[in-house]
Amino acid sequence: MVLPSSDIWQLFDIEKTDKKSKAVCKFCCFKYAFPNATRMTNHILNQCSKCTLEIKQKYGNQKKKKVTKISC
Numbered sequence: 001m002v003l004p005s006s007d008i009w010q011l012f013d014i015e016k017t018d019k020k021s022k023a024v025c026k027f028c029c030f031k032y033a034f035p036n037a038t039r040m041t042n043h044i045l046n047q048c049s050k051c052t053l054e055i056k057q058k059y060g061n062q063k064k065k066k067v068t069k070i071s072c
């Protein structure tokens, strides 16, 4: 199994069980039975109460798309 290169995985410990792997948040120990980078990012940004603002900003900025407003 090849992990995605996204470094959101660095914020989680991977627990391997039979055929499956769980991701455990290093900050609040929240477990994801079916780890997925999108959900994990969402956890860090919106749900995790223990990770630092610095980290939230780091991952938040990565995900944001530039919104360009077209003015008439």
Ligand SMILES: [Zn+2]
Binding pocket: 025, 026, 027, 028, 029, 030, 043, 044, 047, 048, 049, 050, 051
């Ligand atoms: Zn967490």
